[in-house]
Amino acid sequence: MLLRSKFFLVLMPLAAVILSLFIGKYQADAATIVSLLLSKLNIGPGGDFSVNLETAIFQVRLPRILMALLVGMSLSVSGAVFQGVFRNPLVSDHILGVSNGASLGAAAAILWGASIAGVQLAAFISGMLAVGLTYSVSRIYKTTSTLTLVLSGIIVGGFFSALVSLLKSIADPLDKMPAIVFWLMGSFAKISSVDLKFAVPIMVSAVFVLWLVRWRLNILAVGEEDAKSLGMNTEVFRFGLVVLCTLATSSAVAVSGVIGWVGLVVPHVARILVGPDHKDLIPLSISLGGTYMVLMDDLARSLTTAEVSIGILTAIIGAPFFAYLLRKGTSWS
Numbered sequence: 001m002l003l004r005s006k007f008f009l010v011l012m013p014l015a016a017v018i019l020s021l022f023i024g025k026y027q028a029d030a031a032t033i034v035s036l037l038l039s040k041l042n043i044g045p046g047g048d049f050s051v052n053l054e055t056a057i058f059q060v061r062l063p064r065i066l067m068a069l070l071v072g073m074s075l076s077v078s079g080a081v082f083q084g085v086f087r088n089p090l091v092s093d094h095i096l097g098v099s100n101g102a103s104l105g106a107a108a109a110i111l112w113g114a115s116i117a118g119v120q121l122a123a124f125i126s127g128m129l130a131v132g133l134t135y136s137v138s139r140i141y142k143t144t145s146t147l148t149l150v151l152s153g154i155i156v157g158g159f160f161s162a163l164v165s166l167l168k169s170i171a172d173p174l175d176k177m178p179a180i181v182f183w184l185m186g187s188f189a190k191i192s193s194v195d196l197k198f199a200v201p202i203m204v205s206a207v208f209v210l211w212l213v214r215w216r217l218n219i220l221a222v223g224e225e226d227a228k229s230l231g232m233n234t235e236v237f238r239f240g241l242v243v244l245c246t247l248a249t250s251s252a253v254a255v256s257g258v259i260g261w262v263g264l265v266v267p268h269v270a271r272i273l274v275g276p277d278h279k280d281l282i283p284l285s286i287s288l289g290g291t292y293m294v295l296m297d298d299l300a301r302s303l304t305t306a307e308v309s310i311g312i313l314t315a316i317i318g319a320p321f322f323a324y325l326l327r328k329g330t331s332w333s
Helices: 006-020 030-040 051-085 098-111 116-139 146-170 176-185 193-212 214-221 224-229 234-256 262-274 278-302 310-328
Strands: none
Touching (some): 006 278, 030 051, 051 214, 051 234, 051 262, 051 278, 098 146, 098 176, 098 234, 116 146, 146 176, 176 310, 193 214, 214 224, 214 234, 214 278, 224 234, 262 278, 262 310, 278 310
16 A cells, blocks of 8 residues: 555655755745755756855755654654553644653743753753652552553643642743743744754654664553563553653754644544554654644744744644544544
């Protein structure tokens, strides 16, 4: 089937990346951009290109596009894995409180006047700590059942959300408050090549390992007792998956802010297209998620003269679409 072919899975996000290089506020004809790209690859005759054009393509658009691609892949695969781990189609990549935790770290860093790198680092660390706290809360009940873990994530997420609201209430309404709110809505507007060095290794490593273990997710999905009877240490494997998803999601949220609905909707679309087998579901979720996020970012930076936060767009599109999926009675099994 075409959707399961490696060629299609690679071609779809690659086509989105190439298309996005031609979209932006800096106007240049397509032939010039193609010539510039070919010259950097040492293909073609080259030429004398504007410094502004080179800066726009290689310092602004390309890092932003690559970051959108990686964030979309990370959020989507994390959502798909969590839905399999918890055997619940309503679970998303933010279920264990990682986004609220990262939001608290970012809000605190902005309030204290930290640099962009400081905000990202604080968001990443705080997101990881939130998931660690979720596990600690679940241990109070002497068990790490999926239901207890989800409920613990809701508790921790609500607590961190309250702390974020507290920081917003004491922030300077003319300076710090708008910065916090803008970050919480999600955006790739301030992405640079430096951000790639921080986020790429973590996201790529986590996504790659999740892709490698996708076969074993089918065993976990059949049920706790059946998985144990087949020799799987379900608690250790589940913990490893949570750590990998948390690393991917925390690093994604740290550089882009909170972008909702991606990890919930994209895995559902992939499941409709290829079924519940994680052998096909995980690769397609990665490909669809990256493509979707790149296209959403294109829309965010070209829809109006003032850039729209991408979190707004994913919610506007994702919520009605998810309602449509529920209306159709999409099956989980």
